[in-house]
Amino acid sequence: MLIEDKHECESCNKEFDWYYLVPQKWSNRIEAVVLPKGKTSVRKVEERVEKKGYFLPLRVSLYCPDCGSLNTFNVEEKEI
Numbered sequence: 001m002l003i004e005d006k007h008e009c010e011s012c013n014k015e016f017d018w019y020y021l022v023p024q025k026w027s028n029r030i031e032a033v034v035l036p037k038g039k040t041s042v043r044k045v046e047e048r049v050e051k052k053g054y055f056l057p058l059r060v061s062l063y064c065p066d067c068g069s070l071n072t073f074n075v076e077e078k079e080i
């Protein structure tokens with residue numbers, strides 16, 4: 001499962017797109033997912049919750065593609 005969202009950088013206030021490929025707990029097949037081009041990948045999941053076999057991110061950190069500063073922020077909980 002792919003999560004895509006927007007975030008406004010805490011340093012330069014520019015909005016950018018980011019994505020995260022959610023790992024599945026009991027996956028015995030490889031999900032065919034096309035990773036979005038031109039979007040920023042999550043660097044690290046700081047907090048996560050397990051829901052229906054998915055490890056959903058609650059808090060993530062990533063680098064701003066414009067100014068390169070590290071942003072850490074909460075992710076809205078997604079419905080599966």
Ligand SMILES: [Zn+2]
Pocket residue numbers: 009010011012013014064065066067068069
């Ligand atoms: Zn920035």
